[in-house]
Amino acid sequence: MADLRPATQTLRPDSIGLAAIVFLIIATVAPMSGTIGALPLAFGLGTGSGTAAAFAVVAVVLVLFTVGYMAMSRHIANAGGFYVYIGKGLGMRMGRATGYVAFLSYNVFQVAIWGTFGFFCNIFTAEYFGFELPWIVWVLAGIAIMGTLGYFDIDVSAKVLGVAVVLEVAIILAMDFAILFQGGASGINLAPFSPGEFLSSNTAIGLMFAFLLFIGFEATAIYAEEAREPRKTIPRAAITAVLIIAGFYMLTSWSLAMAWGVEEAAGVALEDPGNFIFGAAATYLGEWSVAVMLVLFIVSTFATNLGFHNAIARYQFSLARDGWAPRVLERIHPKHRSPFMGSIVQTIIAAVMVLAFFVAGAHPYEQMFTWLISLGALGLIALMAFTSLAVIAYFRRTRRERSVWVTVISPAIAAVALAAEAVLLVANWGLQTMDAGGLVPYLPLLLLAAAAIGFAWKHGAAPAWAADERGDAAEAPEATEAVR
Known part of the structure; x- marks a missing residue:
């Protein structure tokens, strides 16, 4: 019988390269799901035709975030992702x-997306x-x-997600270029990128939805132990994913503004909202594309959840x-x-969480999805803000990077912008959750409770990365090449 004793070593090293990680991240972000499920809300409730500019603003913030994140990732290769970054910068309790x-x-983010999966499967059938x-x-x-795929080597999931990403991006880009080639409703122009259009509607809500459509890109750090040359691959994957996602949503938002006027x-x-994408x-592109897009939308939601499943399993590990x-949870498969x-x-x-919602009679999209997607997004955006602060603290202590832009300015700007977005999410909680009553307004308290439990937990043996961090402080400053 195979030895399944708890493993203290790492996950399979050198098992996935740059392209596979980028596919995993883009699949988690879910271009098709975001386009059909969230873009109409960004247009209708937020920045209108200026949504393309909202994505440009968010892309700048996330590139600034990634600058410091990339620099720190050259010194960390751990499946813990952001919590290890925050621990090394702000302390073990944090x-x-x-x-x-x-x-x-x-x-909760993953369970939310299962709601859309079930809802749209029934629409299709x-x-x-x-x-x-x-x-x-x-x-x-x-x-x-999903559980079956997650059991095997990460490369299996990467191949499945790669196929899904190529197909869903291809059909959306086909629609975009068809709109632009045919001149849209009244000719092609760059008004959606103008400050006037961006500021003419509810800018805060538009930015909020734009941020939500990037959730998932931060998971690059989780695959550090399995990446080939992680010190190079993880930073490159992060910046590549941000730029691809930003370019995709900017093009699609601009095209849709042209399609409707x-x-x-x-x-x-x-x-x-349901006809905003399908109608265009x-x-x-033709009526045939609606059925194809609906099928790929279902595939996209599954691909998103597979990406989150892999991320969560590695966090637990x-x-x-x-x-x-x-x-x-420390056990790894011997093969x-x-x-x-x-x-x-x-x-x-x-399975238990979705069954609980089903037994309670909750609507899979209007309740399970909207309530939980908001909670998950709030938690992950807050984590990114703390990661930016951790970058500043880490390099201030270790002096492993000497560029002020990389170690202070860029992460500071990102921290302020991400914190502001977290505040926006809380301030607009009723809008996101469709003004649901009961316990829904208090859901953000679950994040505070989780943080409090972790912060107050009695100290035990320090994890390996914390021991390494104590060693960092004793090392002589080590200059590495700054982010270009």
Whole structure:
């Protein structure tokens, strides 16, 4: 029988390269899901035709964030992701607190997306095959497949996600270029990128939705132990993912503004969000594209959840290895070197959570999705803000990078912008959750509770990365090449 004792070594090294990590990240961000599910809300409730400019602003903030993040990643290769970065910069207690926040945020984000998966599976079967099933049937089937893929080598998931990403991006780009080639509703112009258009509507809400559509790119750090040449691959994957995602959404937002007309786009999106994308595709690409896009949308939501599943399993593995979660989660598969116990436990958590919503009679999209996506986004954006602060603290102490731009200015600007976005999310909580009552207004307190538990936990043996950090302080300053 294979030895499945708790492993203290790393996950399988050198198993995924730059392209595979970028595919994993872009699949987690879910271009198709974001385009169909969130862009209409960004147009209708937020910045209208100026949504393309909102993505440009958010891209600048995230590039600034990535500058410091890339520099720090050259000195860290750990599956713990952001909580290790925060721990090395702001202390072990903060690292543990943010590790629990990350665990909660990724889990609720994933469960939220399962709601859209089940909801749109029924829309597709009702429209084209004339039948519907309880949405929980589709979701549990998807969770079972996801758990199976998560059990194997990460390269298996990367290949599945790679195919999904190529197909979903291809159909959206086909729609974009069809709109631009045909001249849109009233000719091609650059008004969506103008400050006047960007500021003419609800700028805060538009930026909020734009940030939400980047959630998932931060998971590059989680794959550091499995990456080939992680000190080079992880930074390159992070900046590549940000630029690709930003370019995709800027182009798509601009094209949709052209498709409906700069003055009319916001009204169309607000009046009929479901038809905003499909109507443009049918008009400029053909009716056939609607069925293809609906199928790929379902595939995209599954791909997103597979990406989050891999991220959560690695978070659980890293927390267990550091002594902050049950040791059983530290087990890795002797052949696939995947965190298979973390994958199994995460699969069970997802199934239990969606079953709870189903039994309670919650709507999978209007309730489960909207409530939990807001909670997960708030937690992950807050983590990114703390990571930027950790970058400043880490390099101030270790002097491993000497560029003031890399170690202070860029992460400081990112920290302020990300913190402001977290405040916006809380201030607009009712809008995001459709003014739901009951316990929904108090959901953000779960993040504070997770952080408090982690921060107050009694000290045990220091994790390996914390011991390394104590060594960092004693080292002579080591200058490395600054981010160009």
